Amino acid sequence: MEHRHYDGDRPEPHDEGFYDPPYERFVPPAEGCARYSPEMDIDEVWTETQERIARRRKKQLKKERVLRRRKRRLQIIGAVAGMVIIWLPLRFLPVSFGSIVIDGNGTMPDEDVLRVAGVPGYVNVVQLSTSAMRERLTRDLRVGEVTIERQFPATIHIFIKERQAVAVVMTLYGFAYIDDTGTVISVEPQIKGVVVPIITGKKMDTLLLGDTLNDETMKNALAYLHELPPQTAAQIAEINVGSKSEIIAYTTKGISIHLGAGDRAGERAAVTEELLSEVEADRLAVQYIDADPDSPLIKGK
Template identity: 25%
Template sequence: MTSSATRGRRRPRPAPAPPASGAAARRGPSRRRYLARRWIALLIVLSVFGLTYVIMFTSLFGVRTVEVIGTEEVRPDTVRKAAAIELGTPMVRLDTDEVAHRVAELPRVFEVSVSRSFPSTIEIHVTERSPVAVQVAADGVHLVDHTGVDYATVRARPPGLPLLKVVKVAADDPATHAAVTVLGAIPDPLRKRVVEISARTRGDVRLKLADGKTVKWGDAEENARKAAVLAPLLTRPGRTYDVATPEFPTVS
């Protein structure tokens, strides 16, 4: 009886296996995501390297146009020739300082700047020299700018420019520097009356006016004060007006 009772009972079913742990469940998908990220990173790096190569070492983003701005006497083609920019040169690799240095070697160029205008244009901005005086020589009329540079020779003397008389016209010559400094400092009404400016030394600047009067200016100091003293002084009769020492002007 005991044995029949035992046979009549239901045996308990085995418990189901526990689910896989979280790490095990995610092992497959996590590895796929890791590999995908690695490929994406590699593609990004390759894209950056490829784009850098195209920009830096090919003509795709190269110079197509060289634009010259600000010239009057200097021909734009002359500036382009001096700039020596090879079309197709990658824009980002072009040495703009070197280009500016080459253009600045042109005698008539006072100042130059070079800039990039993407995607393919180089702009060269030029400021030309302007004459403030002339020197007459056997080979023609030499134009002198406000820095004392003799930068060009022409056949005819431009109107309205005074004759510069110094031993040697040069930017580093003290007499030349004093003379052009005075010309740049005096008021326009007085400058228009000057037909000749001379200087044997830096402290001996003299102005010859259109009416034949001579002004002993002295050095290139206190120019505004000297001009203010000279204005009423010129109303007095005389041939020579000395304002070298503006505190004690004289007329003779």
């Protein structure tokens, strides 16, 4: 039998065109290796070599995973440390950082909003508590509702709904502005600023900020004013509550509006709007109108 010598490359074909059984390229271990001898089967040596290479590769991959995890941990630790280094001065030192946006305030200046909310001379949103700011603002009688939100990256947004005066009442020492709940939200020595209807017919003693009117007739008058659309409410100059059974409102053009006891405020307000629109459209000469929801009336002169 003819013996052939292979140096690792594919053998030359026989004359018949067939190849001897193929072998993968095999490079035996260095001479003197304890794991190899010339008498060992090549396939066994090849298999053992593959396993040894696979084990080394597995160890290498494991080592690389460990190194990657260690690198990620170091990166996280570095990021946290950097944030702490930045955060500490912002949290405790009197430095400015971020901004505050205020929406919804009309008569209350921005400076008053910030002062009442407890914002110092500089704005640092890290040092401010939105819950504490909201609590302080809701204690101010000028503020009806308030919402405070943090917005990325460094903004505090304050949304304010102010209490609105719907009427003014004369007192012993001046004028008290009242909102629709009957709460005194402002006290002035003279009528100025917001033009709202004056409630007459009741003698009021001293009214202080935060006081609430408990008189039922006045409550009905305030409820009526609150239900009127803004364009109609602007036409009301006075409401007289001297009689519990006959509240009378007066327009800026001198038209009296009979409101009865002032109950069913929403319905009476709707009737008032409709009748005043009719008077304006038809240019009627009117003595008074009756805003009774069951039998509305325009009394001509």
